[in-house]
Amino acid sequence: MxxxxxxxxxxxxxxxxxxxxxxxxxxxxxxxxxxxxxxxxxxxxxxxxxxxxxxxxxxxxxxxxxxKENPAEKIPSKEKYLEFAARSGLSRRETEIGWLVLNGLSNIQLAETLYISLATVKKHLTHIYEKTETSGRKEFAEKVMAFGF
Missing domain, CATH: 1.10.287 (Helix Hairpins)
Structure with missing residues (x-):
């Protein structure tokens, strides 16, 4: 623009x-x-x-x-994240969305990438935060980082 x-x-x-x-x-x-x-x-x-x-x-x-720093340098390996997701009880879709969140995608980008509505993205994020006992993206990322290293 x-x-x-x-x-x-x-x-x-x-x-x-x-x-x-x-x-x-x-x-x-x-x-x-x-x-x-x-x-x-x-x-x-x-x-x-x-x-x-x-x-x-x-x-x-x-x-x-x-x-801007490369977000890949700040997140753990995919294997470590999958282990974290399994221990947290995340569903397959929640695991996928959580990984994309860690890679810096916004809600709109998530909806477009996964071909789902924005409301569905928000619903999945709410479930992710509940299951991981976090309150938002930042806390979720910190918890994954603490688990991954």
Missing amino acids: RKGLFFLCLVLYAFSVTLTVFVQHIGIQDRLLKIVCTLGILLSFFAVLAMLFLAFSLKGGVESLEQ
């Missing part, structure tokens, strides 16, 4: 600069066109500011993704 906004600002900038140059080049003296030209200059200025902001936010987004 940010890239789309960036290109929209780029198009607005190009249009306003073209309009301004065209009006000034032919030397039109009409008052209305001069107002339009002034508005074009202002639009160019704001389009450039928006492009700079979007460019830095896009760059920052990429850098933050690169600096």
Whole structure:
């Protein structure tokens, strides 16, 4: 979406600069066109500011993704997790969802990945938290980590 906004600002900038140059080049003296030209200059200025902001936010987004720690380094092996799930009494589906939660998937991503509704994801998570005696993702992950190492 940010890239789309960036290109929209780029198009607005190009249009306003073209309009301004065209009006000034032919030397039109009409008052209305001069107002339009002034508005074009202002639009160019704001389009450039928006492009700079979007460019830095896009760059920052990429850098933050690169600096983000690999979640695989923070979770135990699949075998250890399966042992934890079995001891906790998790069903096959709850075990699968718990593993994906440990790998950083959001509820929406879980629903899309597993082709189930968001309500079903929430129901499974509630059962997982009850069976593991945890209150949320963070506590669940901490408990799995404590078991895995």
